[in-house]
Amino acid sequence: MRHILSATIFAASLAVSAGVQAQVPAGYPADYGKIVDAAKKEGKVVIYSTTDAVSANPLVKDFETLYPGVKVEYSDLNSTELYNRFIAESASNNGTGDVIWSSAMDLQVKLVADGLALTYPSPEIKALPKWAVWKDSAYGTTYEPIAFVYNKRLVPEADVPKDHAALLKLLETKPDAYKGKITAYDPERSGVGYLFFNEDIKNFPPSWDLFKAMGKVQTKFYTSAGAMMERVTSGEHTIAYGIFGSYGLARSKKDPNLGIVLPSDFTMVTSRVAFISKNAKNPNAAKLFLDYMLSKRGQEVVAKADLYTLRDDIDSDASIKAVTKLIGDKARPVPIDETLLETLDQTKRLAFLSKWQKAKKGE
């Protein structure tokens, strides 16, 4: 029995590898086969990413099935470490990640602006939203709504805020019930938090009132989404403001006590940005991986991993379609372009932070 089985697998894998060598994915340029062959010669692709290996694992495995002979070496790092390591390695020209894939959109755009990315127009561009492609170098790979996450056991149904205004009202009318119970990213210590709060200001005029109200109820600010969600499920806090919907969705599938709200006035949408390193040692394998990640097949895996696909031709509860169904046209994707560099402007940052420190005290 085992022999028959392994013989079948062997035959199947032969068929697959033979098939891929000749075959170019539908709609791709005819000479794409050359890239595939060159990638196989390179034999591997090195990926630096902020997406944890657990979530990325299905993507890596499926890619290796699709292109046997190209191994994926996957490293997950936090965004600061990734940035520090990548610039040092790029400068030493001693080998670095081939594909750089990070949720720190502003830092990614800076790296591209600093000329550290390879210009490569992916054959998948047509299928992607316009805001998700910049300079044929930086590509958005996910469509992650920023949500309110709350503890269903401890937050009464009537209190669950449906939008930003409702949250502001809740904090103003019931400050005692929610004292110390709200949590959010810390814009002083976390780049993600800084980006989120500044996008809020653009989209929600009374944002500073909301921040002050959060300050008054002694909101606890954290630097990691994991820490926040763990404390929301435990009841130490009950509502988390501004959490990646992807983390919330994955967690709520394991723990039914976790509720997710996509605010109905506007929902910010972020995307993990990927580019190919200019100094890539395996540029062809990198191209394959990037194209795969953006392809329908790759994006289906992205959706399955709850990372939210940005292609509109995929049905899933983690997709553009599902988000649109919930909030209609209220999604506000953060465009991947030079406007993100403004968030890195030091004068603006210091101005925001000093205003923030007052708001945190409720002033």
Place this chain on the structure above:
Amino acid sequence: MPIVPIVAYRFLVLGLTTLAVAMPLSLVVYQSFLTAPFFDPSAHTSFAAYSFVFQDDDFWQAFWTTLTICTGMVTIAVPLGALLAFLMVRTDVPGKRYLEPLLLIPIFVSAVVIAFGYVVAVGPVGIFSTLAKDLLGFVPWNLYSLFSLIVIAGLTHVPHVYLYSAAALRGLSTDLEEAARVSGATPFQVAVNVSLPMILPAILFAGVLVFFLGFELFGLPLVLGDPQDVLVLSTYLYKLTNKLGVPSYQLMAVVVVVIIAVTAPLVFTQRLLLRQAQRYVSVRGKGMKSKPLPLHSWRWFAFAAIILWLIVTVAAPLFGITLRSFVVTWGEGVKLLDVLTLDHYRELLEYPNVIRGIVNTFGIGVIGGAIAVACYTAIALAVHRWNSGWTRLVDYIVMVPRAMPGLIAGLALLWVFLFVPFLSPLRSTMVSIWLAYTIVWLAYGMRLVSGTLLQVGPELEEAARVSGASDLRVKRDVTLPLIKYGMLASWLLIFLIFVREYSTGIYLLGPGTEVIGSLLVSLWGTGAIDLVSALSVVNVVMIGAGLAVAIRLGVRLHG
């Protein structure tokens, strides 16, 4: 000509040590005076980074908080650790054989794990907090206050002091203590007036090291300081990055230079104190085994005190993290029986990098640890009985890496591996991790080895030399065998430290160089708490077993 080989040996060791420490250090110092990363062509020298940091209120706040924490830690850990060593080595406290491995747990569990265990156990809605609330109507503690942070940091560093003091006490003959005892001193008086003063060098070393460890405390404030925004220098680095939007090498370098500037005078003070080391020589060319000191009615009181400390420092957080690894969720209003699961452990097995991490971690502890101890011993022997200004230099050199936060030391070593041509092929192998760990823990291992060396009286070596042995032969045939036990203890300690280390490997983490500690930090950051808890438990169980074997072996070798 016996003189030439020993001199050659000394300068060879000295040169290698200096090189290993100076490369990353000089890069950091140089970086602090630049306006951009040192490899950036636009970088030029300036004091801009210094003036930015010194004008930042947050820096000063973090600085004073760090000093407060360090002082608090030393105040708690040094007396408790020294007393603990006395109880364990000299007295008849019950169950010593079983207590010994337990005492060391706080050292080898990564601080991130301990901190998170505390959140589950005694956080605002933790298991014991809810219990206390049911009984008393309120929670009598606040885990996130600065005070709690100091107490936890102090209590978890007791074993560091214990290990140094115990190693020193073991090398000490008991005749003076017995004399005191015969003259009617109580066990406590013996400890405070006789035993502990005799191992003062070891205690001082430990105190300074605990102070250093306080400076680079990272895991505890990362988790426990997060909600209240208690800022220490290592977490200030995070905030600093965010102020500018882009990570800034030069500002991080400035903070590290400040840390070194604070710790260097401490090393100087310590060095002055140690000039008197000869006064403490106590292993003479005689000595015999003696019976432990009877505590009589205090016996069970001492036992209870140790157990209480163990419950607070070890049992509570480990219970927390273990519980977390078996449940889907926890907290207010959750019936734990309804949410039990084994899924987190099954998940672990699905990730090849996690499996590799476990294997690598064990390898770096056992093999890497042994090689590191060999290196430390080589350095310690080189400066042993060397009346020269060079020994002072070595003392400073070995202390320096300890003053750098592990995270930064790891980054500096990444630079070294990137820009030194013959080293670059080793970057993505465990060699890079080993070198980083060995350098970062240089002070730690060195002090243990040389603390043992201090106990070796010169007359044994002189006897050998008079009989015609060369200097190197004396070291090999007399000194080394005498410090065998100290080396074994060092290996054990280094094994624990290497296996637990979490911050140094972060920048060197990649396929093939995964270690559990760095994996824990990266998983924690991305929110995979299920895996973090399961991996932590695997780590603790794995090392616990290894430790039990080592202790057995060690005890037998000694007896």
